Amino acid sequence: MLTKEQALKKYFGYTTFRPLQAEIIDNILAGNDSLVLMPTGGGKSVCFQIPALVSDGLCVVISPLIALMKDQVEGLKANGVAAAYLNSTVSAAEQNKIEQACYDKQLKLLYLSPEKLFSNSYIQILSQFPISLFAIDEAHCISFWGHDFRPEYTQLNKLKKYFPDIPIIALTATADRVTRKDILQQLSIDESNVFISSFDRPNLSLTVLPARGRIQYIIDFISTHRGQAGIVYCLSRKSTEDLAEKLVKAGYKAKAYHAGMEAQQRSQTQEDFLKDDIQIICATIAFGMGIDKSNVRWVIHYNLPKNIESFYQEIGRAGRDGMPSETILFYNISDYFVQIDFLKDLTPERRELQTAKLDRMRQYAEADICRRRILISYFNETVDKDCGNCDVCRNPRSKFDATILAQKALSAVVRTDEKIAIGAAIEILRGSHVKSLVEKGYDKLKTFGVGKELRAEEWADYLLQMLNSGVVDIAYDEGHSLKLNNTSWQVLKEGRKVMLSRAQSPQQKKEQLLEQEYKRKSKKEVLSEDLFDRLKVLRKQLADSQGVPAYIIFNDKTLSEMAADMPLSEASMLEVSGVGQQKFELYGQLFLDEILTFAKGAQNNGSKIKGATYLVTHELYQQGNSPEEIAAQRGMNIVTIYGHLCQLVENGAKDINLRSMINDSELTFINKALTTLPPVDNALKPVFDYLGGEVDYHKIRIAHTLMKQRITK
Numbered sequence: 216m217l218t219k220e221q222a223l224k225k226y227f228g229y230t231t232f233r234p235l236q237a238e239i240i241d242n243i244l245a246g247n248d249s250l251v252l253m254p255t256g257g258g259k260s261v262c263f264q265i266p267a268l269v270s271d272g273l274c275v276v277i278s279p280l281i282a283l284m285k286d287q288v289e290g291l292k293a294n295g296v297a298a299a300y301l302n303s304t305v306s307a308a309e310q311n312k313i314e315q316a317c318y319d320k321q322l323k324l325l326y327l328s329p330e331k332l333f334s335n336s337y338i339q340i341l342s343q344f345p346i347s348l349f350a351i352d353e354a355h356c357i358s359f360w361g362h363d364f365r366p367e368y369t370q371l372n373k374l375k376k377y378f379p380d381i382p383i384i385a386l387t388a389t390a391d392r393v394t395r396k397d398i399l400q401q402l403s404i405d406e407s408n409v410f411i412s413s414f415d416r417p418n419l420s421l422t423v424l425p426a427r428g429r430i431q432y433i434i435d436f437i438s439t440h441r442g443q444a445g446i447v448y449c450l451s452r453k454s455t456e457d458l459a460e461k462l463v464k465a466g467y468k469a470k471a472y473h474a475g476m477e478a479q480q481r482s483q484t485q486e487d488f489l490k491d492d493i494q495i496i497c498a499t500i501a502f503g504m505g506i507d508k509s510n511v512r513w514v515i516h517y518n519l520p521k522n523i524e525s526f527y528q529e530i531g532r533a534g535r536d537g538m539p540s541e542t543i544l545f546y547n548i549s550d551y552f553v554q555i556d557f558l559k560d561l562t563p564e565r566r567e568l569q570t571a572k573l574d575r576m577r578q579y580a581e582a583d584i585c586r587r588r589i590l591i592s593y594f595n596e597t598v599d600k601d602c603g604n605c606d607v608c609r610n611p612r613s614k615f616d617a618t619i620l621a622q623k624a625l626s627a628v629v630r631t632d633e634k635i636a637i638g639a640a641i642e643i644l645r646g647s648h649v650k651s652l653v654e655k656g657y658d659k660l661k662t663f664g665v666g667k668e669l670r671a672e673e674w675a676d677y678l679l680q681m682l683n684s685g686v687v688d689i690a691y692d693e694g695h696s697l698k699l700n701n702t703s704w705q706v707l708k709e710g711r712k713v714m715l716s717r718a719q720s721p722q723q724k725k726e727q728l729l730e731q732e733y734k735r736k737s738k739k740e741v742l743s744e745d746l747f748d749r750l751k752v753l754r755k756q757l758a759d760s761q762g763v764p765a766y767i768i769f770n771d772k773t774l775s776e777m778a779a780d781m782p783l784s785e786a787s788m789l790e791v792s793g794v795g796q797q798k799f800e801l802y803g804q805l806f807l808d809e810i811l812t813f814a815k816g817a818q819n820n821g822s823k824i825k826g827a828t829y830l831v832t833h834e835l836y837q838q839g840n841s842p843e844e845i846a847a848q849r850g851m852n853i854v855t856i857y858g859h860l861c862q863l864v865e866n867g868a869k870d871i872n873l874r875s876m877i878n879d880s881e882l883t884f885i886n887k888a889l890t891t892l893p894p895v896d897n898a899l900k901p902v903f904d905y906l907g908g909e910v911d912y913h914k915i916r917i918a919h920t921l922m923k924q925r926i927t928k
C-alpha cells in the first residue's frame with residue numbers, strides 16, 4: 216500500500232497537502248467519521264479520494280449533482296484511478312458491469328446519486344460490496360436550513376444503521392452554524408470530528424467599480440485577458456442575452472445561460488464552456504451549480520447580488536486551480552433598490568432577514584476598508600490584516616473635511632421638503648435644467664447649482680458615503696426620498712464635522728486598474744506566456760480528440776508552471792505540480808517535445824532560456840558531432856560542452872554515451888579520488904587538486920556523473 220503522500224504524488228502529481236487535508240485523511244484512516252467545511256476550490260475531494268486509494272475496498276461517494284459526478288469520474292480516470300458513477304443516466308447493462316467491478320474489487324470509487332442509493336433496496340446490493348468509506352458530498356443538502364435542501368438527503372442517516380462500522384466523511388462549502396449542527400446531528404458525527412478550513416481565497420482579487428459604462432469596461436477587460444475563460448453574472452434573463460450579443464459583436468465567443476432556456480440548449484452551452492469552445496458565459500445565478508471547471512480566470516457581477524453567501528459562491532467559481540483570478544462587482548445604488556423591491560412580498564420576518572443580508576452586501580460594495588476583511592468576517596473568521604489584493608488595499612482613498620459639501624447637500628434636501636431622491640438631489644446641486652425640476656420650481660431654490668464644481672458621479676459617491684455614515688437617511692417607502700436625522704441637523708446648524716473619502720472618477724479608477732494589469736503582465740516573462748499559449752493549443756487538441764474538457768488533461772496551474780519552469784527531462788517534468796504518473800505516461804513526452812521545440816526556437820532567436828543551451832549541444836550531439844566538434848561549432852570551451860553532456864545525462868537523457876568518452880584506467884584512477892574525497896555539491900576542484908592537476912577537468916566531471924549513474928567500471 217502507498218502512503219498518503221505517495222498516493223498524492225502518484226495520482227494527482229502534488230507534493231504537499233493543503234492545510235487540513237492530511238489531518239482529515241488521518242482521521243478517516245483511523246476509522247473516525249468527519250465533517251469537512253472548506254470553500255469551493257479548497258480541495259475537498261482529495262480528502263476522501265486519498266483514503267480510498269490507500270485502503271482496501273471501495274469508497275462510495277454520494278453526490279447530488281449528476282454533471283459534477285461525471286466530471287469527477289472523468290478527472291479520476293485521467294489520473295489512472297478506477298472510478299465509476301451510477302445515476303439515472305446509466306444504462307442497465309453498464310450498471311451491471313460496474314456492479315461486477317465492485318464485487319471483484321476492481322473499483323476504488325463509486326459515485327452514487329441519493330435517489331439511486333435509496334431506490335429498490337439498493338442498500339442491500341451495496342452491503343455486498345467491500346466498502347471502506349462513505350463520502351457525502353454537498354452535505355449541506357441534508358439541512359432544511361441550508362440554501363439547497365434535498366429531501367432525499369435526510370435519509371442518509373440510515374447509512375449509520377446499515378453500516379455501523381464504516382466511516383463517513385461529509386463535505387460542504389456552506390459554513391453557516393445551523394446547517395453545520397444539522398449535518399452533525401443527522402449523521403451522528405461528533406463535534407470533535409469537525410474540520411473547518413479558512414474560507415479565504417487569497418488568489419481571487421476583489422474589485423468594485425461604478426456601474427456606469429460597464430459594458431465598455433467589460434469589453435476592454437476581456438481584450439486584456441486574451442483567451443481567459445470567465446463568467447458575467449446578470450440579474451435578468453434579458454440582460455444575459457443582451458450582453459452576450461454585444462460581446463459576440465465585439466468579436467468574442469460568448470453565450471447566454473438562464474433558467475428560461477431549453478434544458479438541451481443549457482447543457483450544450485455548459486459543455487461548450489467546459490471545453491473552452493466558448494470563452495464567456497453571461498448567466499443568471501442559475502448557472503454554476505455543479506460546474507467544476509478549474510480554469511475560470513475571472514467572474515464579473517453585472518449587478519449587485521442579493522447576499523454575501525451567493526456572491527462568495529459565485530466568485531468562488533473563479534480560480535479553483537489556485538491561480539490568480541479576478542473578480543469585479545459593478546455597483547450602483549439603483550440595483551440595491553431593485554433587490555429591495557424583490558423582497559416586498561416576503562413575510563415580515565423573512566423580509567427583515569433578507570434585507571439585513573442585502574445590506575451586508577451593500578456594505579461590501581461601498582466599503583472603504585479592505586473588502587476581504589468584510590467577506591471573511593462575514594463567515595465568522597477573524598482577520599488580522601489587510602489583504603493587499605482588493606481595490607481598496609491597492610488604492611486606499613484619502614479622507615478630507617467634507618463638512619461644507621455635506622451642508623450643501625443637506626440644505627438642498629431641506630429646501631425641497633425632504634421629497635427628493637438621490638438622483639434629483641444631484642441635479643439640483645449641479646443646477647441642471649431638467650423638466651421635472653423646473654416644473655416643481657426647484658430651479659428657483661437658493662441651493663440650485665451650488666455644487667456645480669463636482670461631477671454627477673462624484674456627488675453620487677459622496678451622497679452614498681453620507682448615507683452609509685448616517686449623515687442622512689433614506690425613506691425606501693417614500694420613493695427613496697432623502698430625510699434629515701439628528702446628525703444631519705447638527706451638521707447643518709452646528710457645523711458638525713463630516714469626513715469623507717475622496718471620490719475617484721470612474722475613469723481614473725478604471726485606468727488605474729488597466730495600468731496595474733499592464734504592469735503585472737510586463738513583469739511576467741513574456742516568453743513563458745508565449746509558451747503557455749502553445750501548450751494550451753496542444754492541450755486543447757488532446758482534449759478534443761478525447762472528448763473531455765481541457766483541464767482534465769492538465770489544469771491551468773500545471774500548464775503555467777510548465778511554461779515557467781520549462782522542464783526538459785522526464786525527471787523535471789514529474790516535478791511539476793499536477794503531473795502524476797498516469798498523466799506523465801499519457802502526455803508527458805508530448806508536452807516535453809513541445810517545450811523542447813519552443814526552447815530551441817527561442818535559443819535560435821537569441822532569447823536566453825535557462826537550459827536551452829544544453830539542448831543545442833544535445834541536438835548537435837544527436838547529429839553525430841563529437842564533443843570537440845560541438846565546441847568548435849559553437850565557439851565554446853570543451854569543458855563547457857562536456858558539462859552540458861553530463862548535465863543532460865543527469866537530467867535523464869538516455870542517448871548520450873559518456874562511458875565511451877573516458878578510458879578504463881582513467882576512470883579507475885579518478886574514481887579512487889572521488890571515493891576518498893567525496894565532492895561537496897558537485898564541486899570538483901578539490902578532486903582536481905588531489906589528483907595533482909594531472910587529469911583533465913572534464914574527465915573528472917564525466918567520472919563523477921557516471922558514478923551518480925552507478926557506472927564505476
Ligand code: ADP
Binds near residue numbers: 227230261535536
Ligand atoms: P472543492 O471540491 O473543495 O471545490 P477540489 O477538490 O475540486 O475542490 O480541488 C480544487 C483544486 O485544487 C483541484 O484542481 C485539485 O486538483 C487541487 N488540489 C487539491 N489538493 C491539492 C494539493 N494538495 N495541492 C495542489 N492542488 C490541490
Ligand code: ZN
Binds near residue numbers: 601
Ligand atoms: Zn484588501
